[in-house]
Amino acid sequence: MKKFIVALALLFSSVQLFAQTDSVEMADVLRSNGKIYVVVLCIVIILAGLLFYLFSLDRRLKKIEKKSTGKN
């Protein structure tokens, strides 16, 4: 009986160990430092800048379109 309990305990402990190896390495350090937000902010600034540029191109094109339809 004692052997059986020991075997069972060992089995459970091994199951637990197996569950622990399941953890996959992710960018947890960067996240806990809060430094991931710097990266996110940089990317958002670039993206917003490009989109704003697209808006300004659109506006300029609208002006040119108005001019060219006015001529004809």
Next chain:
Amino acid sequence: MCIFIVISLPLARLNMNGFMYKSWWKILGSVIVIYTTVAGLLLGVPHLPILNETIRNLYFHVPMWFAMLTLFSISVFYSIKHLLTGDQADDLRAVESVNVGVVFSLLGLVTGSLWAKYTWGQYWSFDVKQNFTAVAILLYFAYLILRNAIDEEQKRAKISAIYNIFAFPMMIVLILVLPRLSDSLHPGNGGNPGFNKYDLDERMRMVLYPAFIGWSIIGYWIYTIRFRIRSIENQQNS
């Protein structure tokens, strides 16, 4: 698959009523793309071996292909319309949406091979998915070169419209059908389960699907700008 047709066709039709001059959908697209970028970087993702944090590439790599599919759908829509009506503006719409679609496809290819370097081990492992997508992009390069080879305007429009109508199903078969029939490293192909099997959980769906729509809108926007520039150029030349 059906989603992109559902999105692209109404977009193509709305074009008629000065839709491309409105700004609400441009703002909507910008907001969606910024949301998916922030959420894609910060929201929780499944912890998977090999993939690790690169699983977030799903939010940026796959929408490029989706935007490409949307733009090529718009293009084939206008090619058919051109053959039916003979309107030269429809030919311009077809070629400009292919021009933008090709840019998105190259972005998809480059991001894909970068992702492959860190998960499959090589930038280019001559996987069926990689090879066939490259061939599909070449199909559209051939379309653009074919156009430049013909001087006469109406002939060029008609021949390239017919070519485009054949190229579109070929591209769909090359990108979405053939890789599924053989062994591939790419998820969703060759008995290799797709992300949606068990990895793509609810949190990821909340980012991925808006990303499809957002990047398609941005692609459509760039296409309208190109088309408008092209029509002014044509007006001045004539």
